[in-house]
Amino acid sequence: MANKPMLLKPSGKDYLWGGRRLNDEFEKNIDMSPLAETWECSTHPDGPSFVTGGEFDGMTLNEVLKAHPEYLGTHSGGSSELPILIKFIDADKDLSVQVHPSDEYAAEHEGGQRGKSEMWYVLDATKDAKLIYGLNRTVSKETLRESLNDGSVMKYLQSIPVKKDDVFFVEAGTIHAIGAGVLVAEIQESSNLTYRLFDYDRVDKSGNRRQLHIDKALEAARLTAIEEPKQPLRVLKYRQGVASELLCRCRYFEVYRMIINTERRQKVTYSTDSVSFKVLLCVGGCGTIGCDGLNLNFYKGDCIFVPADSEVLNIHGQAQFLDIRG
Numbered sequence: 001m002a003n004k005p006m007l008l009k010p011s012g013k014d015y016l017w018g019g020r021r022l023n024d025e026f027e028k029n030i031d032m033s034p035l036a037e038t039w040e041c042s043t044h045p046d047g048p049s050f051v052t053g054g055e056f057d058g059m060t061l062n063e064v065l066k067a068h069p070e071y072l073g074t075h076s077g078g079s080s081e082l083p084i085l086i087k088f089i090d091a092d093k094d095l096s097v098q099v100h101p102s103d104e105y106a107a108e109h110e111g112g113q114r115g116k117s118e119m120w121y122v123l124d125a126t127k128d129a130k131l132i133y134g135l136n137r138t139v140s141k142e143t144l145r146e147s148l149n150d151g152s153v154m155k156y157l158q159s160i161p162v163k164k165d166d167v168f169f170v171e172a173g174t175i176h177a178i179g180a181g182v183l184v185a186e187i188q189e190s191s192n193l194t195y196r197l198f199d200y201d202r203v204d205k206s207g208n209r210r211q212l213h214i215d216k217a218l219e220a221a222r223l224t225a226i227e228e229p230k231q232p233l234r235v236l237k238y239r240q241g242v243a244s245e246l247l248c249r250c251r252y253f254e255v256y257r258m259i260i261n262t263e264r265r266q267k268v269t270y271s272t273d274s275v276s277f278k279v280l281l282c283v284g285g286c287g288t289i290g291c292d293g294l295n296l297n298f299y300k301g302d303c304i305f306v307p308a309d310s311e312v313l314n315i316h317g318q319a320q321f322l323d324i325r326g
Helices: 061-067 103-109 141-150 214-220
Strands: 006-009 011-013 037-041 084-091 097-099 118-125 130-135 157-161 167-170 176-178 182-189 195-198 237-239 242-249 254-261 268-270 278-291 294-299 303-306 313-325
Touching: 006 061, 037 278, 037 303, 084 278, 097 214, 103 214, 118 242, 118 254, 130 167, 141 214, 167 242, 182 313, 195 214, 242 313, 254 278
Parallel strands: none
Antiparallel strands: 006 303, 011 037, 037 084, 084 182, 097 176, 097 195, 118 167, 118 182, 130 157, 130 176, 237 242, 242 254, 254 313, 268 313, 278 294, 278 303, 278 313
16 A cells, blocks of 8 residues: 655744744744744654644654654665654744764764754845854864853854855754844754854853853864855756755755646646655645545645655645655
C-alpha cells in the first residue's frame, strides 16, 4: 500500500528574543509569549512534531517513523531517525552570537550527536535588518576571547544586510546570528547543539544571564575571514500550474522553492520515490493536497511530511512551498 502524506503540528520555543508573528500571522495557536521558534518537522527529543489527523493522529513523528522506518526511504540505510529538522524562527530581537559544531566535533565531544549545518530562507525582514555571518578578518582564539571579555567582539563580526527571499547556507563552524526583524524558515541537521559566544549581557525572565559556551565555541569555530555570502543563481523552471527553483543543495538536504498556481479543476501532481521522503513547508497561500482516500487542506505555515514511495498526490491552490528532500 502506497504511503500517504501527514500534516504535522509543531512544538514551540519561548526564547527571550522571540516575537508574536508565528501566532499572529501563521496561526500556530501555541500558548507562549514570546513564541520564538516552531519546530515544524522534528523527531528531536527537545522539540518533537506531532501528526494531526489520519491514521496516526496524535502520535509524534518519531513514533510513526520507528513503526515505519521505510517512510524515510532507502537513503536512510534502515535508520528510523529523521536526519533533518525544519523550523520557523521569528527574531523580534537579535539572537545571540553563536556557533554550531561539525559532525566530527559533536561526535567526539557531545556523545556522538550530530553537528549542525543549516540553511535560512528569509520570509520577511524589516528595512534595516541584518545578520552576522562569519568574521570580517582572521583572528586568533586569544584575540577573540579578549574581545568577548571586554565587549568589543562586534568589530570582528561580518554584518550582512538581509531582505525577503534571501537564502543563506550556514556551514557548521561559522560564527553567526540572526538579527532583529528577520523571519526565517530554517532547514538544518537534526541537532540542538548551539554554543553561545556573546549574548549582549541580556537576562532572562528570571533575571539570569543565559549560559555562554566560550571554550567549546572557540574550539568549534572557524576563525578565518569569510567572504560576504552571495545569493545563489536561481533559475525558475515551469510546467503547467507550477514553477520551482533550487535554493540549496548540500550533503544533508536539498531545498527548492515551489510556486503552485492552479485554476478551476487543474491540479499539479507530486510524489516521492523509494529513495527518500520529502517535506512541504507552506510559506504562503493555501490549497488542498489529495490522493486516494485522503484530502488535506493546507494554509500558510502548515508542514506536510510525505513518506518515501508515496502515492501520486494532486495539489490545487495558489501557494508557495519550500520543497525539502532529506
